[in-house]
Amino acid sequence: MIQFRSIEFGFAGQRLFKDFNLNIVAGRSTALMGSSGSGKSTLLRLILGLLTPDAGEIVVGGEPLTADRLIDIRRRTGYLIQSGGLFPHLTARDNVTLMARRSGWNPRQIDQRLAELAELTRLKMDLLKRMPSALSGGQRQRVALMRALMLDPDLLLLDEPFSALDPLIRHELQDELKALIGELNKTVVLVSHDVAEAAWLADHLVLLSEGEIIQQGAFSVFRDQPATPFVEQFLAASRGLPE
């Protein structure tokens, strides 16, 4: 689905990625893990063209990512960030349906899709009338998830989607997202600093440190054959891991 090939990238003279290569497989959920500054969120923003690599090539859907494909790729990608990124001047409903309305969907299609998504994300429909400021943090993230899913994207990019929420809501939403991923059969890339969350939601884990891949594979591989002491430390930093 997505290949990073020999990517070079840096911020303000500071080199982050040097000859970076990664293959993200379609139809599977991949978690990018690492501490802050490891470059995991940067990879998502490179996929969306929010940042441009200094050298190398990003291939999306078999073709190189070029400027003229960006708008199309963005519309076929659902992107969810930690703060939700809901526009404060639009109602929850208008946030969710913004792109559908601009893509010429008719009202009946829109209503139908909203009902599906509300059920999927377990959000009460009448909350959609509210402005984002009148919703709780958990409700806002559900609305933001609905917006990411509205156009039924092939690819879902989730950048620490639940880390701003309190633990109860976070667990609830993690469970729901897991069910949803299983149901939708989409390509998902999840960015997380939480090993438990990554292991719970993703089939394939990638551990990054300062722009380099330290280890990748299923969680069992990490647990049974940690590649470096850093991997052991990173795993040990989390508690209550699944067997």
Next chain:
Amino acid sequence: MSGLLFRFVGLIAAGLIFTATATAGKNSSTPVVVGSKNFTESVLLGELATQLLIARGIPAVHREALGGSRILWNALQRGDIDVYPEYSGTLRFELLANVVEATTAPLDKLLSGEGIAALPPFGFANNYAMGMAEPRAEGLHITRVSDLLRHAGLKIGVSNEFLHRADGWPGLKAAYQLPQLATGLDHDLAYRGLVEGDLDVIDLYTTDAEISYYNLRVLVDDRSYFPDYHALLLYRANWAADRPEVVGLLAALSGQLSEVDISRLNSLQKLDKQPAKEVAAQFLENRLKLAPADVRPQSNLRKELWITTSQQLFMVGVSMFAALLLALPLGVLAAKKPAIGRLILGLTGAVQTIPSLALLVFMIPLLGIGTLPAIVALFFYSLLPILRNTEAGLSGISHELQETAVALGLSAWARLWQIELPLASRTILAGIKTAAVINIGTATLGALIGAGGYGQPILAGIRLDDTGLILQGAIPAVLMAFVVQGLFSMVEKKLPASS
């Protein structure tokens, strides 16, 4: 509301017609436009010329109290006015000061070089002089200008024009080696300063009615610094070629006014509060046996308020609208391209620092006098607040929301209209509100160049020492600013909170 709109359209139409007739070839049906400066005597002389022509069957209008010498001179040369009263000293030492032999050559010769001609003088000279309150002068034993040398601590206040004129304060200070510094203020206010003891010495016009009224001592110009200022009517030479009959009629005023006459007429206006129109009509009736013109006040307070309000609204409305059309897109550009933005903001900031009166005067050689130059000046003043707030509002949107809008797949245009402008709208509106309030205040200065508005009663009130008249302009101007501010606040509440 639609009634208001109709009046506006009417005003625009009237403006266009005025411009059209002003530029069309002069024929006997085109009204003669008489101008006058913003002080009592000049308004009276302008009124005499206007009423004389009307009484002789020549259509004439008086654009009274337009401002200072430079404004009138430029307006005459441009053809915005045809005739106005000027003083020989002002011509020699101020308006034509950079012409060779300005102080010695015959005046007619000097003027013809500029395409201007003058009628023989009215008959009186209104010279500059320095004056003091009698008791104060007596106490300090001051009778001559050179006596001022002995009292370096005296507070001297002079009219703004005098402060800067070549034949005014700078020359006087040099000629007498005066140690004092002078401050500039409005001439009519200077008398109050003198009477109330805030000032010791002011400049005078020797025909001012206040000299005897306030019992002032006119200091002897013992080094003969001040030249003579004979009052005369100026007109454009090429205009006179088309209207020789008008020039012939105006010549009837030459030699008709002595110093005693003009002081009495000034006194009737300033001290007895008689309108210039009535004073002029009485004089023409007595001296030239002209049938008295109908000078009863033709308008009442309500009508005058309506006229000044619509003039003010027209100036503010058109200049604000034009400023919005330019400043909003420029503000967007400045936010999107910070390098260009710094340049744009720097330029508009520089325009903002030009004093409003100076900007108005700069406009005259290009655009003449009246509503148009005032609107252009107001337009420039309204740009910066709108531009700066548009830029700030857009740049202030959180990086996260800007990126989210991009990531959703919105085009740049859709992002601007659907996301960025709505999020910046409160800040932008605040800029528009600031611009509007500044605009309303500055628009009152438009009266100095004949644009009317609330400034007209304010300036007339200052000139005639009439508080009621000042308030007739000041109160509505303040109310208009309040109403505008209130309307904006109402709209603001309906806008989304900024991010």
